[in-house]
Amino acid sequence: MTSVREVHLKSRPVGMPSHENFEIKTVELRDPGPGEVQVKNLWMTVDPYMRGRMNDVKSYAPPYALGEPMHGGAVGQVTASGDPNFKEGELVLSQLGWREGFTASAQGLQKLDPRGLPPQAFLGAAGMPGLTAYAGLLRIAALKEGDVVFVSGAAGAVGSMVCQIAKAKGHRVIGSAGGAEKVAFLKEIGVDHAIDYKAEKDLTAAILAGAPEGIDVYFDNVGGDHLEAALNAAKLFARFAICGMISIYNATEPQPGPRNMALLIGKNIRMEGFIVSHHFDMMPKYIDELSGWARDGRVKWRETVFEGIEKAPDAFLGLFKGENLGKMLVRLG
């Protein structure tokens, strides 16, 4: 393998991205020098947060450069090594996704010990999306005994783990997702009250149908109407972990926030945004717990897989059309 395909950012999207924003280029990989390794990627992830990096706006993650390959999480296998710590055939985690392979310094790579899990799980349930669910629930929302939990985007990579972690810890869980197939999936993973938001006129009433006394915790992946309904349905002293707002990522105009923000005051609600990278300290504890739950069959994960680097833009665009059940992945090798 010396020739690989990469997905480059060709132009910045306005509103919903399209195929025109991406370009697939073939490049030659140099042989690894001292301290370098050559890696063949097996799996890459596409995630909603990448939409923000396509804009030329400074945020918590720097923007992708025009005419350069995009990047993000990937699992690969070492094919040649100039670093004695990395051997051919070993699995590595990198931030060099959106390409079939690369030659790079070994310093940015992390060896992957799959501990019996499929390697691509480390891009999903056992990776950043899973840790996002865990940290958001336990640290940001400070989940405590008896809390009723509401999750939006509940069939997605993060949301489906939030549901299952909350269930594994003994909570009542209300989940919202779009369409009958996703609702069936939510029931399969143990959600107590599954809402098909596309079929609901009154989201507040739909939440309260599953939580007559209101919700204690809201895990927000969606923003917009869902956030407004969650404020309506919140109990006193509810805690909201604000993880994502996929409903507005492609908006070309600023979107109005919830019209009921004043409920924060009377209900003493805490709303806290977070980025998983500030919570990596929780990873070892999370993987311990997750391994146990996976062994017991209390936590499972679903993947939606696209095949081949040329399908990576489709996989990414599919996130905003709600095409994924669980983690959206691209298989590269």
Added chain:
Amino acid sequence: MTSVREVHLKSRPVGMPSHENFEIKTVELRDPGPGEVQVKNLWMTVDPYMRGRMNDVKSYAPPYALGEPMHGGAVGQVTASGDPNFKEGELVLSQLGWREGFTASAQGLQKLDPRGLPPQAFLGAAGMPGLTAYAGLLRIAALKEGDVVFVSGAAGAVGSMVCQIAKAKGHRVIGSAGGAEKVAFLKEIGVDHAIDYKAEKDLTAAILAGAPEGIDVYFDNVGGDHLEAALNAAKLFARFAICGMISIYNATEPQPGPRNMALLIGKNIRMEGFIVSHHFDMMPKYIDELSGWARDGRVKWRETVFEGIEKAPDAFLGLFKGENLGKMLVRLG
């Protein structure tokens, strides 16, 4: 004193309240029976939160009843007593404001030891508004060394105490209020950068002019544009104490929330609403600190006083026209 005037709620306002919503009635007070006292009110408070109680909506405080006297904080003097614990001439705090006097069970009354402060201070700086400032800054916003603090409604009863408590604790304070007179007042109480929001087109820029690296803490009394600008100007891990949203209390339609709520995520912002009644445990510590600051001249307070019960509606309506510097009060005796 057996005949007193009371302010009754005649009709519920739609939007901005007016004199038509109030009626002044003269009633006869019975002599106090066993366990009761008769009180002549000296001062009563009007506060923005009372607007919510004029609606027929369940909230943290029950609505005022139509055709009944309104109520709220008052300082009065015992004029006759059927309770051996309350003597004639003693000062009492009650929730029986909006009237010149009352006969009531002594159980709902609190004896007032003014400790050298003017008695009406216990309706403002040394009362709920002051404790609101203290609890919001110290407990909700978790003020810590080096924090830059932004306060909206900074010339009001709560806001002016937030400014001064933050200054007394050594912080840089940016305050926003409407009009030149209020800005002059903010400078007088030590605010480092005073914003006349009525004269600003770009509130975010105005905040950043006083806090070039952004704000760590926002104390919100206003909501609306101020909350949106504070999100724009917030640093990573900023904490927002959401205390009031006077900008929307009289709205007849739901008001859109901030259009930049997604900043909560990238900046890891915590936004927490609160009601002072959950923080009464902090009162003794607060009064201790306040007495010290008042003695040193580090904290002072300003009052805007209307004279006579017949002016109570004017005082209340004035809150929404920004007519008060510091605490809005009505002197009754």
